[in-house]
Amino acid sequence: MNIPRTGMVAIVIVLAVVLQVAVLNLIAVNGVVPNLALVVVVAASVARGPQFGATVGFCAGLLLDLAPPADHVAGRWALAFVLVAILAGRVRADARRSPIAGLATVAVCSFIATSVFALSGVVLGDHALPAGEMLGVIGIALLWDVAVAPLLLPGLMALFERTRSRELVH
């Protein structure tokens, strides 16, 4: 493990989670904000494959589960992010083909991640809302994630790729 590289990935994760919680509520729609951590996970998975993506996803999800003001059962976002990382890693060859394909990947991942989180809440009886409300939130979240993805995805993917090529030079 290369320490600067790991540190940079960690900074990206912390930054995404902090911005999401402390800053983005300025633009929240019914409390729903762009899920920056999810975009980071998708970018990691598409850029570097499911194994790296799932590791980033687990860390980002766990941070989102534990960082204040989270109150739900910990591990729910971690599970959701690991699953979408696996998915994004599987379709990464297609996702890189065009910007539209990348956006579609983010859209599908957003839908799946929020749904997995919602379903885990229903199973655990933890902060479950009526299904209609949940679908509304999932829909708004999807639109937000697709809206911010074009701004973030290229940069994040370039960043993750750069850390890799450095690693290979060593």
Place this chain on the structure above:
Amino acid sequence: MAKRLHPRISNLKGPSLGRPVTDDDGRTRFGRDRGVSSRTVLGLLVAASLTVITVDAAGGDDSPVGRARTVVGNVIGPIESGTAVAVRPLREAGGYFTRNDDLRADVARLAAQNSQLRSAAEQVSLDRNRLAELDGLTRTANETGYALVAARVVGMGPMQSFSRTVTIDAGSSSGVREDMTVLSNDGLVGRVISATRTTANVLLVLDTDSVVGGRLGSNMEIGFLRGRGVTGDRGRLDLDLVDNSVTPSKGDVVVTWGSQNGVPYVAGIPIGTVESVYSTPRELAKRAVIDPLVDFTSLDVVGVVVPRRTQGDRIVLNGSAKSGSRSGAQAGVRDGADEGEDNR
């Protein structure tokens, strides 16, 4: 946008995810855990997530996850506070873009409101005097006046998490503890569910897990308020009255009923007004929909109700002083006040 892969590396790849081996896969594996199958790692990560969920769902307050939460809170909390302070001008910049027409409309509306309120105020001066007298008596009798620690909201949980919680920038170093009432100028906000040294998490009354004992202002009937979990314009609470025969009237104010020692809610804090009343054939009791007084989308400065004579690193506002002492702000300036709390 993505850098093309370097062909030189392609011969270093290992076995792949049961798919045709491509440059991408080989590349990913190179340099890390080449001996371990990718699928094993993915399986382990899923299992790890499930383990964390199980441990946290099964464990009580002293589970390892709870400790991890505190540690993460201690680290991330200050970062969130700092970020919130840094972007505060951004939040206030929205006001600069208000258009002239909007401002004129605001002035007209406020002028109308002002004259209405002025006439109301003149009418109630007599009542007010009597009320002040009565209020003073009650307060001297049982010291129901409370002290407040002012705090600002620095983080708001995303709705994607389906829980309505916020982080405030006051923690145990300011005397804030679990199960303290949080209110704003307008009314009840929620209660503290956990506190780290410099931050605390507040469960809003809108959350589906939040239950508040409420009392109807007009007839003192009691009931329970449950959140619906939605903020924004649709943020509403459901009120179930204990007495089935009572029908709340529209516009009635609901205040907190209060519990012993003011934990977790002190009595008499306004929560909201009755918006509509409905009853379902299945249930005997009538339900009222409550429109909260607090605008949860723009929460900023809130107050945490702390025991009197709390000392911490923040100013404690002792709202209504006891007999003799002057009302107003009383500063408790002492650091590291973990032992500074002084229960009545």
